[in-house]
Amino acid sequence: MTAVLEVKDLQIGFGGVKAVDGLSFSVHEKEIIAVIGPNGAGKTSAFNCITGFYKPTAGSVTLKGQNITGKRPADIAAAGVTRTFQNLRLFPDLTVLDNVRAGMHLYGGQSWFDAILHTPRFRRSENRYSDEAHHWLDFVGYRGPRGVPIRNLSYGQQKQVEIARALARKADLLLLDEPAAGLNFSEKQVLLSLCRRIRELGTAIVLIEHDMGLVMELSERIVVMNFGREIADGTPAEVKANPAVIEAYLGKDDEEVPSHGDA
């Protein structure tokens, strides 16, 4: 199996704070990897380094054998990485369909010249954009209105559209930043099955998530971060049993020694 994404010793610091300090993991084809850790552990910073929004101070990011460390976000997207954001980053005044079309920008298919003259090439490519936008909205199970500005929609619907937009990019790797935040139980079940269908498309997924039930059920491997450092990397069962992970989440039990003595 070839590695879709290979992150090696990734580091980024802001002033004196090392937000990410030596993160290494790899993602293989059709894998679902979860990155977990307490708030402020550096998960989103790591995502921003991988997608080019931050320039890592050290380390390398390789996508399908191609070094993408420190490139522009647009170039990394073109190389085959697509993402969603922790706090929705949609285009609020544009329609649902236009938002999904954003993910298709790299399809090309028309120049400004075609647009001014309305050539057959232009019509063909516009039809394709619309058809595929509908397709991806169907794929994520979106049932709301499609021709209205997206800011009129509910939070859950906006989350669906953001995933549809990311999928429309047809990338090899999808980064989801807290996809389940703010969703209710049944919406989470839908998300779970959606992630599995995305994997069937041949797209590997890396997700940051706080919902442990979802993470344990969905991911093949889990990377645990704390204070910018990677403290564990393994299967859900391994991670659950890892003392360092338990310590990061629950804290060290200072009472342990005396209470043990009492018993």
Next chain:
Amino acid sequence: MSTSVDKTRTRPRSNSAGAKLSRFMESPKIGWVAFAIALLMPFIIATPYALNVMTTAAIFVLLASGLNIVVGYCGLLDLGYIAFMAVGAYTAGIVAKSFQLPLLFTIPAVIVMTILAGLIIGAPTLRLRSDYLAIVTLGFGEITRITANNLSITGGPSGIFGIPGLLEIGGIDLQEPAIFYYVTVVVVALFVLAAARLGKSRLGRAWRFVREDEDAAEAMGIHTYKVKLMAYIFGAIWGGFGGILFAAHLTAVSPQSFVFLQSALVLMAVVLGGMGNMRGVVIGALVISLLPELLRDLSDYRYLAFGILLVVVMVFRPQGFWPARGFEPERPAPNEAATESEPAPPKEAIR
């Protein structure tokens, strides 16, 4: 959420007079109607004064449609837009006069010069956002005017005069006021149409993505700096053609025509009409250029009345007369083929 689906699906089917009107306003027919009105105007009023005013208004529409690309579509606040018109007008004037060419033949030179001007203002300001960008563009506008005021090739403060006409073919002088009006209307209509079409294309969408959220646009693979440069370049070309028409109309160019107030007026036309919607912007440009003439009866008070009207409109309709609505037709019928690709999500779970 099913209720909102129903609402949007039934809206286009309603047959009230208001719905009919709004459907007509959104249809491409409205452009033809406006074009026809512009062509018929000289049959209603054809005094030299009226033709002069209407030609000026048409040129102003061209400028507003160009600025709408930069400000309305791409969200780059440009306070020095008139500089592009100055570059176009001076280039046309200088080339035509020194080579004794009809103005029409200066088009290639004007395109080259305005693209250069677009790159010069665009490239250094790509990293700037809103207010900083506004200040830099303001400076660029003033620099252009002051440069024109001081160079000898541009004729200094008195400018260039005696610029040759557009073209003479078979004894027909395109410079004759009525003919020139028609030439202007046709050129302006083509440019407005082209700008509107650009707005509804891949590039136009990319401009809007950049306007709404630059980072999200980047994450989707859009090179924001290229897209912004394209907006500047198109805006500059539109301004340049406005400059050619301006030079032909007055047969003279001078720095006083390109003061900051002119940039502000074009921006006002865009904001008043409705940023991002070409139809609204055309109306805004016509209001801004024609209203002071219609208010002439108020003599000295006409600019006061004009100002008050602008304030009133902006207070009661801050989004402009006819803002970009951001609606598009829903899919005509639910796509049955697509449902097979989504077997998993139960209906109620999606909400």
